[in-house]
Amino acid sequence: MVNGRCSKHFPKKFVENSKFDADTYPIYRRRDDGKTITKNGIHLDNRYVVPHNRYLLLIYKAHMNMEWCNQSRSIKYLFKYVNKGNDRVTAEFYKTTSNADGVQLVDEINMYYACRYVSASEATWRLLSFEIQCRNPPVERLSFHLPDSQTVFFQDDEDVETVLNKETLGQSMFTQWFEANKTFQEAKLLTYIEMPNKFVWKKNIRQWHPRKRGFSIGRIFYVPPGTGELYYLRCLLNIVRGPTTFSDIRSYNGVGPTTFSDIRSYNGVQYNTFKEACYARGLLQDDREYVDAILEASHFATPHSLRKLFVTLLLSNTMARPEVVWEKIYF
Structure with a gap:
């Protein structure tokens, strides 16, 4: 009431x-x-x-x-x-102090505390070790990065030399995939996204090991097309099997390994960038539609309008190779 x-x-x-x-x-x-x-x-x-x-x-x-x-x-x-989260409670601890002039000082920041509240039913559920959540099938999030761009974790009080001398500095989930391809023959037949199906990532030793039971679904982190080389690397990771280095991902000889007997060293053409490797594999469009659209507009549009159209295409990030489109329409 x-x-x-x-x-x-x-x-x-x-x-x-x-x-x-x-x-x-x-x-x-x-x-x-x-x-x-x-x-x-x-x-x-x-x-x-x-x-x-x-x-x-x-x-x-x-x-x-x-x-x-x-x-x-x-x-x-x-x-x-x-899905609102855990139960919360706001607790107040009130304490006043006085300065030299006798004026009371109140610390409003430390006065209130946002605490986690555990009810009797939740405490019983956790004490009996019941499942808090259930996820089926399990999903393994797969991180990746460009060469020498892995995430490095360190404490606030660690100096730079100590951090750089760590043995695990270059051991990320992605680079250890290369090492697994060198060690296990079965891994060479799998793409990066297929690794959790047959292998398990052990965080304590930072290594991939063959899975003894169960399975997991791999999901590569999403990156937008505007990230450049990182986006094209992600495109290649969906189809490339068994690479041992970053240069192997950029190599392509027209065919890929399908059986153990087909697995050989990557003797194909090695491209300078991941973007060029994507073009060689036919993963990117040739931007012909944008060239035709600009050439068609050139018959009736002013030069100012054509420049504005090209800038609009650049800002929309729809062209795969803007420099090639520019070379074909420049006149």
């Missing part, structure tokens, strides 16, 4: 048929049949009934409200509520 009124707007109105209000929330049918019940000296009719399910109340023996959820806003509310 707030100011003598129910904060949930009870009693409701009598309604002949269930319907939805302007915000798509359900308005349930409440018949004016004259039936009442007396509770604590108060006469209650259908306007005071909270939506519920009698079977669920009997099964769980708990207070449980029910709502009919078939509208988009209601579903969004439920998903936001389920």
Whole structure:
């Protein structure tokens, strides 16, 4: 009760048929049949009934409200509520001090603490070691990077020389994939995204080892096309099998290994960039449609409009090789 009124707007109105209000929330049918019940000296009719399910109340023996959820806003509310995170509580520790002049000083920052709240039911669930969440099938996120661009972790108090002398400095999940291809014959038949199917990444020793049981699905980190070489490297990782160095990824001889007998050293053409390797493998378009569009516009558009069109294509990041398009349309 707030100011003598129910904060949930009870009693409701009598309604002949269930319907939805302007915000798509359900308005349930409440018949004016004259039936009442007396509770604590108060006469209650259908306007005071909270939506519920009698079977669920009997099964769980708990207070449980029910709502009919078939509208988009209601579903969004439920998903936001389920995934809102852990229960939190704000605790206040009040302490005042006085300066030399006798003026009280209040530290408003340290006065309040945002703490994690563990209820009795959650504490029991965790003490009994029940599963907190279930994910099936398991997904392994695969990181990758350009040469000498791996992420390095270090403590705040470590000096640069100590960090650079660490043995694990160059051992990332991606570079250890190269080492696994050197060690295991079976790994040479797998792409980077297929590695979790047959191998498991052990973080404690930072190595790939053959999987003894189960399986996992690999997912490479997404990068937008605007990242340049990193994006083209990601394109190659979806098809290249068994490389042992970055230069092997940039090499292409027209065919790839399909069996153990087909696995040989990468003796094909070695391209200077990952982008050129993508063109050699036919992974990128030839930008012919953009060349045709600009040539067609040149018959009726002014030079200023053509330059503006080309700049628009550059800003939209749709052309695979802008320099080649420029060479073909420059006149």
